[in-house]
Amino acid sequence: MDVLKKVPVREQDPKERATNFEEVCLGYNxxxxxxxxxxxxxxxxxxxxxxxxxxxxxxxxIQKVQDGxxxxxxxxxxxxxxxxxxxxxxxxxxxxxxxxCIRGIKGEPISIxxxxxxxxxxxxxxxxxxxxxxxxxxxKVAVIGSGPSGLTCxxxxxxxxxxxxxxxxxxxxxxxxVYGIPEFRLPKQTVVKSEIENVKKLGVKIxxxxxxxxxxxxxxxxxxxxxxxxxxxxxxxxxxxMGIPGESxxxxxxxxxxxxxxxxxxxxxDEYDTPIVAGKKVAVVxxxxxxxxxxxxxxxxxxxxxxxxxxSESELPARAEEVHHAKEEGIIFDLLTNPTEILVDDxxxxxGIRCIKMELGEPDESGRRRPVEVKGSEFDIEVDxxxxxxxxxxxxxxxxxxxxxxxxxxKCIVAEESTGKTSKEAVYAGGDAVTGAATVILAMEAGKAGxxxxxxxxxx
Amino acid sequence: xxxxxKAEELAANIYLMDVEAPRVAKYCxxxxxxxxxxxxxxxxxxxxxxxxxxxxxTVTIVFQTVGASTKRMADLKAGDSFRDFTxxxxxxxxxxxxxxxxxxxxxxxxxxAGGVGTAPVYPQxxxxxxxxxxxxxxxxxxxxxxxxxxxxxxxxGNVTIATDDGSAGLKGMGTDAVxxxxxxxxxxxxxxxxxxxxxxxxxxxxxxxxxxIPTIVSLNPIMVDGTGMCGxxxxxxxxxxxxxxxxxxxxxxxxxxxxxxMKRQQMYKTEEGRAMLKLQEGxxxxxxxxxxx
Numbered sequence: 001m002d003v004l005k006k007v008p009v010r011e012q013d014p015k016e017r018a019t020n021f022e023e024v025c026l027g028y029n030x031x032x033x034x035x036x037x038x039x040x041x042x043x044x045x046x047x048x049x050x051x052x053x054x055x056x057x058x059x060x061x062i063q064k065v066q067d068g069x070x071x072x073x074x075x076x077x078x079x080x081x082x083x084x085x086x087x088x089x090x091x092x093x094x095x096x097x098x099x100x101c102i103r104g105i106k107g108e109p110i111s112i113x114x115x116x117x118x119x120x121x122x123x124x125x126x127x128x129x130x131x132x133x134x135x136x137x138x139x140k141v142a143v144i145g146s147g148p149s150g151l152t153c154x155x156x157x158x159x160x161x162x163x164x165x166x167x168x169x170x171x172x173x174x175x176x177x178v179y180g181i182p183e184f185r186l187p188k189q190t191v192v193k194s195e196i197e198n199v200k201k202l203g204v205k206i207x208x209x210x211x212x213x214x215x216x217x218x219x220x221x222x223x224x225x226x227x228x229x230x231x232x233x234x235x236x237x238x239x240x241x242m243g244i245p246g247e248s249x250x251x252x253x254x255x256x257x258x259x260x261x262x263x264x265x266x267x268x269x270d271e272y273d274t275p276i277v278a279g280k281k282v283a284v285v286x287x288x289x290x291x292x293x294x295x296x297x298x299x300x301x302x303x304x305x306x307x308x309x310x311x312s313e314s315e316l317p318a319r320a321e322e323v324h325h326a327k328e329e330g331i332i333f334d335l336l337t338n339p340t341e342i343l344v345d346d347x348x349x350x351x352g353i354r355c356i357k358m359e360l361g362e363p364d365e366s367g368r369r370r371p372v373e374v375k376g377s378e379f380d381i382e383v384d385x386x387x388x389x390x391x392x393x394x395x396x397x398x399x400x401x402x403x404x405x406x407x408x409x410x411k412c413i414v415a416e417e418s419t420g421k422t423s424k425e426a427v428y429a430g431g432d433a434v435t436g437a438a439t440v441i442l443a444m445e446a447g448k449a450g451x452x453x454x455x456x457x458x459x460x
Numbered sequence: 461x462x463x464x465x466k467a468e469e470l471a472a473n474i475y476l477m478d479v480e481a482p483r484v485a486k487y488c489x490x491x492x493x494x495x496x497x498x499x500x501x502x503x504x505x506x507x508x509x510x511x512x513x514x515x516x517x518t519v520t521i522v523f524q525t526v527g528a529s530t531k532r533m534a535d536l537k538a539g540d541s542f543r544d545f546t547x548x549x550x551x552x553x554x555x556x557x558x559x560x561x562x563x564x565x566x567x568x569x570x571x572x573a574g575g576v577g578t579a580p581v582y583p584q585x586x587x588x589x590x591x592x593x594x595x596x597x598x599x600x601x602x603x604x605x606x607x608x609x610x611x612x613x614x615x616x617g618n619v620t621i622a623t624d625d626g627s628a629g630l631k632g633m634g635t636d637a638v639x640x641x642x643x644x645x646x647x648x649x650x651x652x653x654x655x656x657x658x659x660x661x662x663x664x665x666x667x668x669x670x671x672x673i674p675t676i677v678s679l680n681p682i683m684v685d686g687t688g689m690c691g692x693x694x695x696x697x698x699x700x701x702x703x704x705x706x707x708x709x710x711x712x713x714x715x716x717x718x719x720x721x722m723k724r725q726q727m728y729k730t731e732e733g734r735a736m737l738k739l740q741e742g743x744x745x746x747x748x749x750x751x752x753x
Contacts, residue, residue: 169687171497171504171544179689209546211687215483237689241701248694248701248720250727257690265503265684273503273529274684275728348723395688397706 004107007036014328021183033118037066051100053445056080074123082155085191088117091441092319137161142227144212147175148440149233149431152447158202167210179264213397229426231450236432240390246342251350255294255389279303279385283353286389292322294387295331305331310338310371352382394433419453462545470608473525482517484547490583491553495686497544503529506683508580522579549686550709567650569595572634574656578609589616598637604628634664658722665713675713679704
């Protein structure tokens with residue numbers, strides 16, 4: 001075995017998986033996990049922990065994997081993370097824990113994400129349950145949204161003895177984990193549902209179909225329903241469009257709509273009533289993780305898929321692994337290309353997308369080189385479906401109905417990073433509702449901070 | 461689960477249900493809508509609220525069978541339950557907003573209700589009646605048998621009936637009835653609210669524009685989540701893109717791009733048609749219907 005290289009993880013064959021919604025990555029078995037764990041240098045000053053937003057004691061859990069004490073490893077992770085089976089699958093490890101791994105200086109870093117996933121899956125398969133608080137402290141906390149920040153905050157508070165109720169607007173708990181991230185990357189039944197069950201086993205109640213700001217407001221929760229504090233983890237749900245001609249044509253979707261139909265409503269499965277326009281030739285506009293998810297979903301529904309992105313490959317915001325998987329499956333990348341118009345037929349349906357070639361100019365405020373149009377380089381791509389994946393912004397439903405809750409110019413809720421404290425007493429917030437669209441693990445970090453803030457506030 | 465306390469067929473393929481949903485019933489207002497999902501496999505279906513009882517904690521919905529999910533929903537009986545029932549969604553009608561009341565109480569309002577659109581008109585007329593305002597209401601339908609909620613409406617408003625075939629009331633469409641009330645009877649209106657099929661709203665709003673009556677319409681585009689997340693319900697109003705679920709569902713009827721809205725409503729027509737045929741005919745269906753490829 002070459003200690004400089006990761007133990008390769010088994011995956012479904014690209015040709016085969018391009019036609020199904022089964023999980024792409026198959027994960028490590030016992031032997032592979034042990035081999036990978038043995039590569040860990042067990043650094044005295046572990047950089048990986050610094051790279052982890054929730055500061056999991058990584059060397060310690062890896063040591064337990066090496067020793068074959070998987071239940072112990074699970075408990076170590078559980079001290080810092082309520083959703084390890086999810087994070088092991090969707091965290092951008094290359095820029096976090098694995099990006100800092102000393103082993104990675106010469107050779108490849110430890111596959112920390114795959115080991116975390118292995119431990120969490122093992123715990124699920126062996127029915128290991130998280131430990132519940134020994135007694136309740138009599139204080140009630142409402143958590144708004146059952147996505148990663150809400151689940152984490154609720155789990156942490158329940159462990160401290162709080163009586164926690166999560167309010168979810170949709171009919172299923174999980175937030176972006178169920179409506180956004182596809183089955184082939186994050187299995188809903190086996191992984192997401194069981195992680196949510198674990199949070200419930202801590203004593204957390206989940207009430208679905210309650211839209212805070214419509215069904216009831218935050219002020220009413222505090223005044224009429226007896227909650228002592230509220231955590232807002234409502235995410236960034238509103239899709240952006242480009243504002244180019246033809247965008248309201250039939251066959252133009254936000255990535256949110258396309259993914260919600262497929263993931264939450266299971267439109268890919270004929271047994272379910274919700275329809276989805278599969279498309280024969282699909283253009284996905286954007287280069288983030290959501291764009292990759294939409295592209296790979298359309299591919300599995302039988303389409304030829306083009307990802308249209310205005311910068312070059314090295315600027316693609318999606319995780320390297322997702323881009324790699326998308327390419328393997330046959331997604332076509334039209335880089336340095338930007339749509340200028342959606343072409344529409346007489347019946348109001350998309351018939352093509354007009355694009356212009358781009359080149360990279362001087363760096364902009366984000367530090368990335370700004371794409372500039374190449375004059376006269378317009379060309380048309382014939383497509384019947386366009387999926388806009390240009391990012392999302394927070395839903396104003398909560399901020400506009402809560403008295404005294406400050407937002408910034410992007411409509412994000414203003415909250416302190418280390419505690420989630422907002423401008424309104426007893427109200428804390430975190431995740432995409434505060435930062436704008438980010439990642440699952442950053443939302444979890446904010447959920448943890450919110451739980452800490454609420455605990456401090458209610459312990460006064 | 462949300463229990464159905466009453467279920468009745470109002471007319472062919474049009475059903476009314478009272479559903480136990482205390483959180484929705486507590487704060488909902490006329491003009492707002494709910495989303496229902498009958499079971500694990502059903503679609504999320506937006507339905508404008510037809511009535512509510514805050515004390516009993518019930519909300520009344522009326523729907524017409526159009527796709528596979530509504531066809532299955534029609535089979536539900538009193539005692540059965542919806543898996544999901546959420547709301548209230550969207551903005552309440554301008555008429556019932558507190559800040560507008562001083563203006564509204566002196567207004568003469570005309571409602572034009574087309575077919576199943578009679579259901580969402582009812583709570584608005586009832587609300588006005590309860591606040592001492594008697595509105596005029598035109599209920600129109602293709603034929604007598606498709607008129608719904610007529611008796612209840614008569615208790616709260618001045619009702620005029622119009623049917624395409626003349627089997628009840630005036631012979632003609634909503635537009636003919638509006639002309640009758642305005643041009644022949646000489647009524648003057650400060651505001652008109654039109655709710656019904658898209659094509660009926662389009663032509664009736666064109667008429668009220670000619671008549672210079674400020675007009676509100678309630679749109680029922682395709683939706684998924686109903687909270688602003690998916691953007692499926694986008695409509696162009698006065699040249700601006702709006703989301704019907706959060707900005708509406710009521711808009712200025714003289715500014716809505718109806719042609720685009722109608723095209724968007726057709727988007728899943730074949731998909732829904734296919735699902736419905738599969739349901740009706742099961743394995744006996746093998747294409748040739750014009751819906752299947």
